[in-house]
Amino acid sequence: MKQVLQHRIDSTFAHYDVNGNGVIELADVYALADRLLRAFGEPASSERGRDLVEAYDRFWEMLVDHCDADRDGRIGPEEYRDAMIEMVVEGGPINMGFLEIVQSLLDLMDTNGDGRVDADEFQVLLKARGLGADECGLAFAHLDTDGDGAISVQEYVAAVRDYYTNPAEDTPGSWLYPKALQRT
Template structure:
């Protein structure tokens, strides 16, 4: 069980280490934000662009607080793994940080402005994060827990929390990154 959660944390680290240099740095977070903004055709100077960058800044600050033991602006895989368990899995930082970043991500994804993130919009978000079209469809189907055809902030936050805390393989969170996060 613990192996599944550790695999998810390790894979998340690899996702955040955008430049692949073995550590997470603020530049990686800006690269992620830029990738998302480009996927949605949103300029960083727009209101939604600024909100996303501010949310990523806040998330980075929280990660540094919990993960960067030597305060050098670089988070190693070991520090990330230990801190994710202490601060986010076992601690309360998750409930403070993730709802804000999820709200910014879903606001960005709501390209038609209807207040909902449908399957097509959610697919753009996940493809920008490296998922295939098939994985996007699987994730959407499992994360839309109320079956209304849209992903809400509450559904996405619940799935992310489930992803980090529940080692079961068939829960909404286990489908957040369907193929890439299942241990062999």
């Protein structure tokens, strides 16, 4: 059980270390934001683009506050692992900053402006994370836990907590990142 959760933490570290240099830095966080903006065809200069970049700035600040133990502006794998275990696996609170980041991400995904993130909109995010079309449909079905045809902030946050705390396969959280990243 612990090995599965450890692997998931290490996998998300690898996802966040976009340039693959072994540490998470501000440049990696901006690269993630840029990847999403490009996937959604949203310019960084638009209101939604600026909101996403600002949310990723807050995400970086949250990562540094919680993970950068030596305060060098770089988060190594051990720092990340220790902080994630303390914050999420051991039941630490998911703070309001994280909820704002999730809301900005979901706002960006809501490309038709109907206030909901449907399967087609969510698929863009998952494809940017490396899932194929078939996996995107399955992932959406797992994350839409109330079956209303949309992913809410609450469902997404519950899936994040599930990803880090529940080692079982085919749970909502197990579908947040590509299956290839989760294999042990």
